[in-house]
Amino acid sequence: MTDQRPSQPATQTGQPHDRPQWNIASSGETATLRLSGQWTVDDGVPLELPADALTKAAHGASHLSIDTSGLGQWDSSLVSFLWNARQSTEKAGLTFDTAQLPDGVQRLIALLPPAPQPPATPHAHVPNPFQDAGAFTIASLEEVGAVTLLGVDTAKGSAKALSGHGGMRLRDLLTNISDAGPSALLIVLVVNFLVGAILAFVGAVQLQKFSADIYVANLVGIACVRELAAVMTAIIMAGRTGGAYAARIATMLGNEEIDALQVFGIPISSYILLPSVLALMLMMPLLYLYGCLASILGGYTVAVVMLPDITGTGYLHQTWDAVDLHQFEFGFIKSIVFATMIGLTSCRIGLKAGRSAADVGTAATSAVVVGIVGVIALDAVFAVIADVIGI
Amino acid sequence: MNPSASSLPAPSDRTRGDVLLSLRDVTIGYGKKVIQKNISMDVKRGSIFAIMGGSGCGKSTLLRAMIGLLRPQSGTYTVDGDEYWTGPDSHRTALNRRFGVLFQSGALWSSMTVGDNVALPLEMFTRLDDEMIRRLVELKLGLVGMSHAIDLMPSEISGGMKKRAGLARAMALDPDVLFFDEPSAGLDPITSARLDDLILTLRDGLGATIVIVSHELPSLFTIADDGIFLDAETHTPIAHGSPRDLRDHSTNPMVHAFMHREASTDAPPAEPATKGTNSNGH
Known part of the structure; x- marks a missing residue:
């Protein structure tokens, strides 16, 4: 999943072996999230884009574009960060513009739901000693009956x-x-x-x-x-x-x-x-x-x-x-x-x-x-x- | 095929009525959970009928209801005019003698040889002598190209061979109806194509009616004459017709996407359905 295409050289702030970094610059209606460095799991990446930082930096902007010109190698950790960034952006009322992202990242982001789906809650069992004892007794009697029938057969x-x-x-x-x-x-x-x-x-x-x-x-x-x-x-x-x-x-x-x-x-x-x-x-x-x-x-x-x-x-x-x-x-x-x-x-x-x-x-x-x-x-x-x- | 009609279970009168199996408003499920509802379909005598649908839609569950392993929650199921689920167990057992089933895994009885697997139903339900049973077993295994494996244990043969041996066992009592649960699953394309040829040959040679559960499209297009398409989301059948007709004419987005192996279920270009019909529109 690592993208090493030469069309994505790490220029500007990007030295290929830099630690992963992000910053947000705002200009009128457009805020730009600039990514640079190596976004791989081994290098320890930021986990999320803090909502308050986004609100503060992108004040007055209506959409967030992403500049990846300084981006070096990347893997799932970048996708995870961007997924979180998309949620924060949309929560802040901005449009998340993925057009500048590498093609592979765009496709992976498109696959993801707007936010992680809450895990299905297992059916909660409220303990009721009388009910449980009754159910156990009935089940035991049913088993005795079933074994007896097997014996008859x-x-x-x-x-x-x-x-x-x-x-x-x-x-x-x-x-x-x-x-x-x-x-x-x-x-x-x-x-x-x-x-x-x-x-x-x-x-x-x-x-x-x-x-x-x-x-x-x-x-x-x-x-x-x-x-x-x-x-x-x-x-x-x-x-x-x-x-x-x-x-x-x-x-x-x-x-x-x-x-x-x-x-x-x-x-x-x-x-x-x-x-x-x-x-x-x-x-x-x-x-x-x-x-x-x-x-x-x-x-x-x-x-x-x-x-x-x-x-x-x-x-x-x-x-x-x-x-x-x-x-x-x-x-x-x-x-x-x-x-x-x-x-x-x-x-x-x-x-x-x-x-x-x-x-x-x-x-x-x-x-x-x-x-x-x-x-x-x-x-x-x-x-x-x-x-x-x-x- | 039937060397001793007086000893084998009485063959059914294959001239009675055009419809052999009929379901009306059948609902199937486990406990209170409904898997499929409002299933109405007719399986014509001598046809190859496909039960289609995506994974988890209830195809195998419907098959289990049709062979007596799962009682439907409601509705009626008749076999040659006899209501299957009414009456005592012996009634269903008698009707099941007209069925042969090839399970997904082959389901050979692992404690006995391939030959004994085919022989057991003959030993249980006929009064044929051992020599005649041996000949019949060789014949059934020969029909599926497995006569060499008569003395092998199921653990000694491959997955494809297990399916063919399972088919030989399913044919042991010369059934009127053969049920196949995912016959091509886990088989390579060549073995799968050979199994399709075998199914067609058996249908033509034995005059058996075949009900097949599958989502192997090439196989379905090759062999099936009629079918039903079950939908996992609405829990109802959404189309009836042969797989080829559904492929060429169905306007239902789900059916269209399934038949054309498309990831998207967007509506296909409007085209009149001439043969394959959508359930809610026919």
């Missing part, structure tokens, strides 16, 4: 698939199973092993005081089988698989793949939801059992290493006595419920995401957060139910 799709008339592709189910199950084995092992080990470590320190070392096995076994293995595995799956489902579906939405399914009349519940949710429902109980073994192994390792009075066989025998089948059944059922909740909510969050890249990230984050909070909330509900029915 998925169950219907499942029934159709079992009868051989469903739209689910076996290949999609197997791919989802592979992603949700075998691929998660290592992280489930590591997390549950460490949880079991930490419990054993904390328990051992306390129980040694009462010479009740052997009950470390009870502590680890019951806590993990009944609660922690199911909850920790579900949290891992919410972060790993739930986030992936939401991101994948949100990306499909952005790529118009969901639109294409809808136009063909291919049910999204059968084609996308069913293989995803079913894979989680099939894999989560197995991962729960695997997590139980990992956490018991973690407790075993710490107990055998830390507690000299406990043998490996004794620890396993104590665990066998402490954990009955009902505890496993309870954890097993919980893991299926957790899987259903994580699958449905993450698919729902993906389906209602926007179509931009940022929306994909938001959907993945929301799915993880909702999944983890949902798992813990559901676990609390299970705790109450277990208390009521006396498990």
Whole structure:
């Protein structure tokens, strides 16, 4: 944008490397704004033409012409100054004459509006706690309804698939199973092993005081089988698989793949939801059992290493006595419920995401957060139910 | 094209009436926001109908309403005399079987091969055996010059190839109407011209009706027989007619500027509109 045409030599006051300067001279009806020097950003240019200076210098004039005979190089900074000068001139009731300006500057000035347009004010949200709480409640209930409907649709799709008339592709189910199950084995092992080990470590320190070392096995076994293995595995799956489902579906939405399914009349519940949710429902109980073994192994390792009075066989025998089948059944059922909740909510969050890249990230984050909070909330509900029915 | 009429969805009776798609006083928008209102237009059977207008005027939104992805705020939309937006979802799903849509990005399902993309609608809605489906998929991909890509994933092919594969998928169920959303967007001029030729060949060969959303003027002048011009400022259609007629005869400044790629919307020299007509004057 720098104009270096030889037709614009810096003569008179203009030495090519001068700092940018302006002055106004008035002669009768005409005031002249004289520009000289280098008007480039690097040289630090004046930002504006003060209105009072213009009024004082151009007193009695009716129009302002511009003399650029001393102007050296220029860039956007000159255009910015002249735009401001035009506003000040017109405010002072003078005509702004651009005829003497370099052709490029004239064209740029002509593109600009009379003054910078005020930024659009965003819709102001006046906080109203009652209204906000009501809106949040309604939105939450709507989401619960939407997830329930998705669940019903998925169950219907499942029934159709079992009868051989469903739209689910076996290949999609197997791919989802592979992603949700075998691929998660290592992280489930590591997390549950460490949880079991930490419990054993904390328990051992306390129980040694009462010479009740052997009950470390009870502590680890019951806590993990009944609660922690199911909850920790579900949290891992919410972060790993739930986030992936939401991101994948949100990306499909952005790529118009969901639109294409809808136009063909291919049910999204059968084609996308069913293989995803079913894979989680099939894999989560197995991962729960695997997590139980990992956490018991973690407790075993710490107990055998830390507690000299406990043998490996004794620890396993104590665990066998402490954990009955009902505890496993309870954890097993919980893991299926957790899987259903994580699958449905993450698919729902993906389906209602926007179509931009940022929306994909938001959907993945929301799915993880909702999944983890949902798992813990559901676990609390299970705790109450277990208390009521006396498990 | 239809090797097993008993297995494929029943083809429509293409002799019924001259008008296949009809909109009357349709208003489209999102929530309370109106994008376009007072849209009335008829798409004749076997024609190539262009939805034109500047960026952001609502062309793609109108297309979404016509293919069932967005319920209009008001007005009536009929497909071969059937009201599209009345009745249960199954009614629209049945009518959609007569549609094929090529989305702007191709919208191939990314988790499956190009061949599986074309095969899925056939697997879902027909009782053809695998061998017959494979042959039909090869045929559709062959028509768009993509038979070599049958086992490739969408991520392994170029943007132009994705559009052609998307077109093959749109034709999977031998639709009566093909909808194209910006088919030439992002394509080089040669690929774009080839796609135009393909669209004309398909229209002539299959007897399909085509609705195309585009602002690619050379493409529109080449292929479209009829059209509607949507205005972003008034939120209404401001002209009806074929792109060529609108280019040559429209006196509407906005339409004239658009058709002649002019930056200014100053009024053109007065000239009687013989074929292309302005909405408010016809």
